[in-house]
Amino acid sequence: MPTSEPRPPMSKADYVYSVLLDEIRSARIPGGTALRAGAVARRLGVSVTPVREALRRLENDRLISYEAHHGATVVDLGEDALEEFYGLRAVVEGLGARLAAGRITDEELGGLREVHAAMVRDAGRGRNDLLGEQSRLFHLGIADIGGPAFLGRHARAVRNSFPVPATASLWLDDAQVGPQLEAHERILDALARADGTAAERLMIDHVRQAGEYRRRR
Structure with missing residues (x-):
């Protein structure tokens, strides 16, 4: 044993x-x-x-x-740092999605789909407070699959470098939940098709939209 x-x-x-x-x-x-x-x-x-x-x-x-x-x-980080943060996230997590599309296993894809399904269930129950952490796991899970040697660690380091108040999470905004979940679904479909170009583009757009929302707030 x-x-x-x-x-x-x-x-x-x-x-x-x-x-x-x-x-x-x-x-x-x-x-x-x-x-x-x-x-x-x-x-x-x-x-x-x-x-x-x-x-x-x-x-x-x-x-x-x-x-x-x-x-x-x-450190009190301002608007320039906010723009840089989401720009860097888009590059790193976009690359992770592209690489993940070429190497993801059925088991790994199933794990990501389970996280997504849990988010859909919690959103349906009005538990938006749970969605931010689940989304973090979804994104970092893709980065880990795409770059298990270095990229997953760098994706975590980028996220840890910028404090995001819990009250600033776009997942707390009912109007944002549906479109964000749809973005996750499209990313999953691209990964399932092994379409790295689409997975990267979808992830970059998804992260940049989150940055635009944060800047407006």
């Missing part, structure tokens, strides 16, 4: 990093907020050392910056 190796416990620095990353990405800690190592340490029940290590990692991610006499501050 196959056995799995025990997974090492998360270090305190990893724990602090994961908490702060989630809070910044979801804008629970908004841009411009000062992060004091001592205050974070007390809130999370750890010493200052792992907090400082986590802050260095967030600085490498360009999510925080250090200023004289102010310490660490969450």
Whole structure:
């Protein structure tokens, strides 16, 4: 019987990093907020050392910056950064869709269709609050299939680099849900046909439309 190796416990620095990353990405800690190592340490029940290590990692991610006499501050990204973010997502995720069309297996396609079907069910029940995370899994699943060595990791890094407030998700807008689900369906059909050109074009258009919606908001 196959056995799995025990997974090492998360270090305190990893724990602090994961908490702060989630809070910044979801804008629970908004841009411009000062992060004091001592205050974070007390809130999370750890010493200052792992907090400082986590802050260095967030600085490498360009999510925080250090200023004289102010310490660490969450970066407040403006409209130019928003345009660059969605443009980069379109390129990376579009490439992922094109590559995925040439190598996707029936099992992998079935997994993506299950995610899509769950989104359709939740949308029908009015559970729009669940759709954003499911959409993230759908997009990153395609990127992982298209580029398991590098591209999937880069797609995650791009998404992690820009905090998107939960209230800014287009999936919370009833008028957007239908068209976005239809876009996912068309992408799935292109993947099933192994049509990489169509899959890439559809993914790029889909991501760019999300960017336009965010800019209007």
